Amino acid sequence: MHALFGRTTDVREAERFIRLFHAENPSAGGLPARLRDVARDVARHGTYVHTFEELEFGARVAWRNSGRCIGRLYWRSLKVRDRREVATAEGVAVECVAHLREATGEGRIRPTVTVFAPDTPAMPGPRVLNDQLVRYAGHRLVGGGVLGDPRNVVLTDAAKELGWRGGPGRFDVLPLIVRAGLGDPLLCNLPGDAVLEVPLRHPEYGWFAELGLRWHAVPVISDMCLEIGGVCYPCAPFNGWYMGTEIGARNLADADRYDLLPEVAARLGLDTSTERSLWRDHALVELNVAVLHSFEQDGVTITDHHTESRRFLTHLEREERAGRRCPADWSWIVPPLSGGATPVFHRYYDTCELTPAYVHHRPTH
Numbered sequence: 195m196h197a198l199f200g201r202t203t204d205v206r207e208a209e210r211f212i213r214l215f216h217a218e219n220p221s222a223g224g225l226p227a228r229l230r231d232v233a234r235d236v237a238r239h240g241t242y243v244h245t246f247e248e249l250e251f252g253a254r255v256a257w258r259n260s261g262r263c264i265g266r267l268y269w270r271s272l273k274v275r276d277r278r279e280v281a282t283a284e285g286v287a288v289e290c291v292a293h294l295r296e297a298t299g300e301g302r303i304r305p306t307v308t309v310f311a312p313d314t315p316a317m318p319g320p321r322v323l324n325d326q327l328v329r330y331a332g333h334r335l336v337g338g339g340v341l342g343d344p345r346n347v348v349l350t351d352a353a354k355e356l357g358w359r360g361g362p363g364r365f366d367v368l369p370l371i372v373r374a375g376l377g378d379p380l381l382c383n384l385p386g387d388a389v390l391e392v393p394l395r396h397p398e399y400g401w402f403a404e405l406g407l408r409w410h411a412v413p414v415i416s417d418m419c420l421e422i423g424g425v426c427y428p429c430a431p432f433n434g435w436y437m438g439t440e441i442g443a444r445n446l447a448d449a450d451r452y453d454l455l456p457e458v459a460a461r462l463g464l465d466t467s468t469e470r471s472l473w474r475d476h477a478l479v480e481l482n483v484a485v486l487h488s489f490e491q492d493g494v495t496i497t498d499h500h501t502e503s504r505r506f507l508t509h510l511e512r513e514e515r516a517g518r519r520c521p522a523d524w525s526w527i528v529p530p531l532s533g534g535a536t537p538v539f540h541r542y543y544d545t546c547e548l549t550p551a552y553v554h555h556r557p558t559h
Contacts (some may be wrong), residue, residue, distance in 0.1 A: 199539055201240075201315060202236065202240040202241070202315055203236050203240060203241040203242060203267075203423075203424040203470070204424045205232070205233055205236045205237075206424075207234070207423055207424030207549070208232050208233075208242060208423045208424045209229060209233070209238060210423070210424075211227070211248075211252065211422060211423025211424070211549070211550065212228055212229055212232055212248070212423065212538040213225070213229075213253050213256075214227070214311075215248050215252075216388065218251070219247070219251065219378040221412050222247065225485065228315045228348060231468060232473040238522060239314075239315075239317075240314070240315035241314050241395050241424075241425060242425070243411045243423065244358070244422060244423070246274075246276055247526050248422070248423075249274060249309060249422065250274040250276075250277075251419060252420070252422030252423065252428075253272060253307050253309060253432075253550070254269050254270060254272045254274070255269075255428070256420055256421075256422065256551050257269045257272055257305075257307075257424045257432070257546040257552070258513075259547075259549065259551050260521075260546065260551070260552055261270065261522050261523045261526070261543075262330050262523050262526035262527075263434070263504075263519035263526075264437065264503070264506045264526070264527050264529075264538070265434050265435075265437065265497070265502055265504050265505070265506070266506070267437050267505045267506065267508055267510075267512075268305060268434075269511040269527070271284060271305060272303055272305045272306070272307060272432075273296075273297075273305065273307070273308075274305060274307055274309065275289070275292075275293065275296075275307065275308040275309065275310050275391075276309055277289050277309060277310050278309060278310065278312065278365065278427075279311070280311060280313050281309050281310070281318075281319065281320055281374055281375065282320070283320060283372040283373065283374040283377065283379070283380035283382075284380065286310055286320045286322065286372045286429060286486065287370055287372050287380065287382035289308055289310070290308070290322065290327055290370060290372075290382075290414075290416070290431060291382075291384060291385060291388045292308075293306060293308045293414065293433075293501075294327060294328070294384070294388040294389065294412060294414065295387070295388050295489070297414065297433050298388075298411055298412050298431070300390075300392045300493075300534070301390065301411065301492065301493040301494040301495065302493075302495055303411065303412055303433070303434070303435035303495035304492070305432075305433060305434045306432065306433055307420070307430055307431070307432035308430065308431055308432075308550065309420060309427050309429075309430045310427065310429040310430065310467055310499060311427075312423075312425050312426060312427045312428075313426045313427075313428055317376070318375055318376065319375075319426070319427060319428045319429055320372060320373065320428070320429045321372070321373050321417075321428050321429050321555075322370055322371070322372055322416040322417065322429055322431060323349070323352070323371040323372070323373065323379065324349060324368065324370055324371060324416055324417065324438065325349075325416065325417040325419070326376075326413060326415055326416055326417075327370065327384070327412075327414040327416050327431055328347050328367060328384070328389055328410040328412065328413075328414065329343070329367070329368045330342050330343040330364070330365050330366060330367065330368065330410075331343065331346055331349075331350040331353075331360060331362075331363075331366040331368050332344050332345060332346040332347035332349075332368075332465065333347075333350060333351050333361050333362040333366075334346065334350075334351070340363075341343070341362050341363070341364060342361070342362070342363065342365070342366060343445075343451060343452065344450055344451060345450070345451055346368060349368060349371070350368060352371060352379075353368055353369055353371060354380060356379060357381060358381060358383075364382060364406070364452075365407075366406055367384055367389055367390075369382055369383045369384065369409070370382040370384065370396055370552060372443050386456035390410065390411040390412065390494065391408045391409065391410050391411065392408060392409055392410075392411055392488050392492050392494055393407070393408045393488065393489055394407040394408055394409065394484050394485060394488045395484060395487070395491075396480065396483060396487065397483065397484075397487045398485040399461070399462075399480070400460055402461070402480075402484055405454075405457070405458075405461075407446065407454070409441050409445065409446070409485070410539050411433050411436075411489075411494045411495075412433050412435070412436075413433055413435075413436055413440070414432065414433040415431065415432055415433065415552075416429075416431040417554070417555070418426075418430070418552040418553060418554055418555075418559040419553050419554070419555055420432075420550070420551075420552055421549060421550060421551055421552075421553055421554070422549075422550040423549075423550070427538050428555065430552070435495040435496060435497065436489070436495075436497070437484055437496070437497050437498070437502050437529070438485045438486045438489070438495050438496055438498050438499065439498075439499045439529050439530050439531045440476070440524055441485045441531070442481045442482035442484070442486075442531070443478060443481075443482060443530040443531040444486040444530055445509065446481060446485075447481060450462070454477075454481060455473075455474050455477045455478060455481070455496075456477075458477040458481055459474070459476070459477040462477060462480065464476055464477065465509050477544040478531060479531070483530055486498055499529035499531060499532070499536060500532075500535070500536055503529065503536035503537050503538040504537060506522075506527065506538055507537055507538065510522075510538070519544050519546055519548065520543075520544060520546055521543070521544055521545060521546045521547060522544065522545070523543070523545065524542070524543055526541065542557050
């Protein structure tokens with residue numbers, strides 16, 4: 195549950211946002227009247243309702259303000275699905291499936307956000323407990339160890355407690371766990387046609403396909419709150435498309451995730467007895483080559499870290515020309531593979547926090 199539930203919207207935050215909206219959308223007109231309406235609604239009801247235009251602008255600017263995201267060049271193209279009338283767990287589940295289908299576009303990934311009912315002083319909005327709409331299970335094994343993604347062991351346990359009987363496999367798609375208001379969580383299995391997956395293979399090594407690896411096409415973050423002008427939308431799943439290193443240098447390579455570097459190195463015949471052979475680096479590059487190759491061969495949108503680094507600097511220049519600050523977290527902007535070979539490595543960034551924003555939920559206690 196989010197900290198804004200039960201609290202009155204801060205009218206000063208609301209006013210700052212409305213002024214920002216009108217400053218960047220001068221054709222909207224009627225600023226004094228809108229400010230009066232918002233102040234009146236907050237005084238009467240403890241909150242106010244965004245127009246669709248305000249919601250769309252706020253969601254896009256929240257992406258623009260996301261300091262950890264390298265792919266913000268296309269923030270204006272974010273498709274906003276207004277589902278604020280949806281507050282039930284069943285309704286949220288249905289719309290999350292629709293989001294996946296629309297955003298996937300048979301491989302032509304479309305940046306999309308679906309915004310559900312907000313928190314109000316009287317009732318919390320719905321929430322998806324999964325951190326992404328598509329996650330692979332982490333099954334605890336007898337005697338220790340995990341089959342699948344160790345990151346998702348707790349979520350997998352929760353799903354099983356609610357009756358899920360999936361797996362056990364290395365890439366079992368977890369169901370969604372949705373909570374509406376103060377109700378009990380609901381389990382929702384994702385239909386197969388809503389989850390596009392890419393089997394991984396390598397352009398030079400035929401044995402790579404024998405590893406049986408795959409990854410899902412669309413990264414839809416679902417556990418962050420969209421905060422716009424003092425209003426919290428605790429359920430606002432959003433996606434861009436993958437940068438290859440997110441899959442090949444983190445999800446599949448991290449020691450606390452799939453930890454595939456030793457397996458790939460063994461297949462490559464590398465000397466793993468000494469770090470000076472740079473076997474990890476060699477295996478990491480080939481794993482990332484396989485990811486980019488497979489997505490490209492299947493016609494699924496993906497970008498590489500060199501291209502995306504150049505795009506980010508283009509975004510940065512545009513923001514500076516517009517007279518806006520552009521927050522960026524160096525540790526997230528610099529790619530986890532060959533960072534020093536990308537142009538984003540060799541500079542410092544503004545670490546300010548701006549709103550609107552996508553933020554992690556704050557506990558109520």
